[in-house]
Amino acid sequence: MSQELDLSLATRPNNTAAVPAILDEFNSLYSTLETGGEATRHALVLKARSLLHALQSPREQMIQHTWADPGLNAAIITGVDVGLFKLMVKNGVDTPQKVSNLAGPLGVDPVLLGRLMRHICAMGHLVETGPDEYKPTNFSKSLSLDVISAGYSALLGGIGRSPIEFNKFLRDTNYQNPVDAAHTAMHSAYNTDLPNCFEYLRSVGLGPQTNNHMGGYRQGRLPWSHPEIYPVAETLFAGADPSPDAPLVVDVAGGLGHDINEFKALYPNHPGKLILQDLPVVINDVKGIDPSIELMSHDFLTEQPVKGARAYFMHSILHDWPDDVCTQILSRLADAMKPGYSKLLIFECVIARTGAHWEATAGDxxxxxxxxxxxxxxxxxxxLIEGSGLNLKITKFWKCARPDVENVIECELA
Ligand SMILES: C[S@@+](CC[C@H](N)C(=O)[O-])C[C@H]1O[C@@H](n2cnc3c(N)ncnc32)[C@H](O)[C@@H]1O
Incomplete structure (x- = not known):
């Protein structure tokens, strides 16, 4: 029988009775933080979130989601845009800074800046040192780093309407699971017929921020070639063609080269050569990576020019595409692979069937x-890999103990 809810439910804390148990669990986990490392810290963050949810009321949560978080995003995107966080760091991270002194160099109305900073502070991301005077926290200091701030400019400032207006797109597409790369909620929200959000972001001048975000979201995660995930020496180096021109790893759509450069730093004496591929517009922007890495413009929907590499590697590529496009990308690689020698290494999130991690569901x-x-x-x-007639098989999912780190999905020709 349906039941009418009493509105007072929305104004009472969600579950104060759960607080003592959450605190006990929190304290017990906390006592193992030093030995448990990142996995324990992640578990503590989830416990802290349970504590917050137990204490908040549904009304407060609604206000947070609909007023506070969008307001914080508006303030941070603007702060990044005008250089607020870079200026605060330049002035001195431990120096109390008056809004009136920041507003002039930033070219922002001091009243406006004061309102934005007041909300950033109220949300816990600036420390108030006096009236209209603040110091940055570690988070707001980090917003001075391009790889951390870029997501605000690109994902929120550039294409933030897509998730907000997703329901309208679904209404128009009869609530079907979206699988058409050429017709996405982004296309509807921005009324564009450019092929995808990467092209759209480039068209509005946010290409560098998009690439920087690719360098940012990975920070703090283990690289694929770390021995805790994939034992490169045993799986790639053993049996690899030792000649210096033999392609060892081709990083397909490797962006600005973060992964392949990390590989070089971890294994400076690797056999063969390393190749970074991406679209010309991205390859032209690559700088500061090891000069031994060959740069190559390549569209992964066309024939793979490097044949018979020891490994073709792709990081965060297939999750950008529905199955039909992935099959096209994979078929180009399968055609280039040498039987019994080449491996395809896909470094991607594998969503758990139950208890999925929030970074994985958010990515989805x-x-x-x-x-x-x-x-x-x-x-x-x-x-996807074995059922598309591609002659590929998965040989192993290589994973580490941390739920936020991707798996290396190792494949070979069947
Ligand atoms: C999500 S980013 C991942 C970049 C990199 N692998 C990483 O993990 O940092 C997707 C990349 O795919 C590239 N890309 C998109 N379409 C492509 C195409 N048709 N051919 C080659 N690269 C493409 C983009 O330029 C971008 O660098």
């Missing part, structure tokens, strides 16, 4: 709303 919604794409479960990866 991001891919869905911007690209009609998705993060995949293990079953889905098998179906």
């Amino acid at each position: 919604i991001l891919m869905m709303t911007q690209l009609s794409a998705l993060e995949r479960t293990e079953d889905h990866w098998h179906k």
Whole structure:
């Protein structure tokens, strides 16, 4: 029988009775933080979130989601845009800074800046040192770093309407799971017929910020070639063609080269050569990576020019595309692979069937709303790679203990 809810439910804390148990669990986990490392810290963050939810009322949560978080985003995107956080760091991270002194160099109305900084502070991301006077926290200091701030400019400032207006797109598409890369919520929200959000972001001058975000979201995660995830020496180096021109790893759509450069730093004496591929517009922007890495413009929908490499590597590529486009990308690689020698290494999130990690589910919604794409479960990866007539098979999912780190999905020709 349906039940009418009493509105007072929305104004009472969600579950104060749960607080003592959460605190006990929190304290017990906290006592193992030093030995438990990142996995324990992640578990503590989830416990802290449970504590917050237990204490908040539904009304407060609604206000947070609909007023406070969008307001914070508006303030941070603007702050990044005008250089607020870079200026605060330049002035001295421990120096109390008056809004009136910041506003002039930034070219922003001091009244406006004061209102934006007051909300950033109220949300816990500036420390108030006096009336209209603040110091940055570690988070707001980090917003002076391009790889951290770029997501605000690109994902929120550039294409932030796509998730907000997703419901309108779904209304128009009869609530079907989106699978058409050429017709996404991004296309509807921005009334564009450019091929995808990457092209759209470039068209509005946010290409560098998009590439910087690719360098930012990975920070703090283990690289794919770290021995805790993928034992490169045993799986790639052993049996690799030792001649200096033999392609060892081709980083397909490797962006600005973060992964391949990390590989070089971890294994400076690797056999063969390393190649970074991406679209010309991205390759032209690559700078500061090891000069031994060969740069190559390549569209992954066309024939793969490097044949018979020891490994073709792709990081965060297939999750950008629905299955039909992934099959085209994979078929170009399968055609270039040498039987019994080449491996295809896909470094991607594998969503757990239960208890999925929030970064994985967030990535899934991001891919869905911007690209009609998705993060995949293990079953889905098998179906995509082995069920598309590509002559490929998954040999192993290489994973580490941390739920926020991607798997290396190792494949070979079947
Ligand atoms: C999500 S980013 C991942 C970049 C990099 N692998 C990383 O993990 O940092 C997707 C990349 O795919 C590239 N890309 C998109 N369409 C492409 C195409 N048709 N051919 C080659 N690269 C493409 C983009 O330029 C971008 O660098």
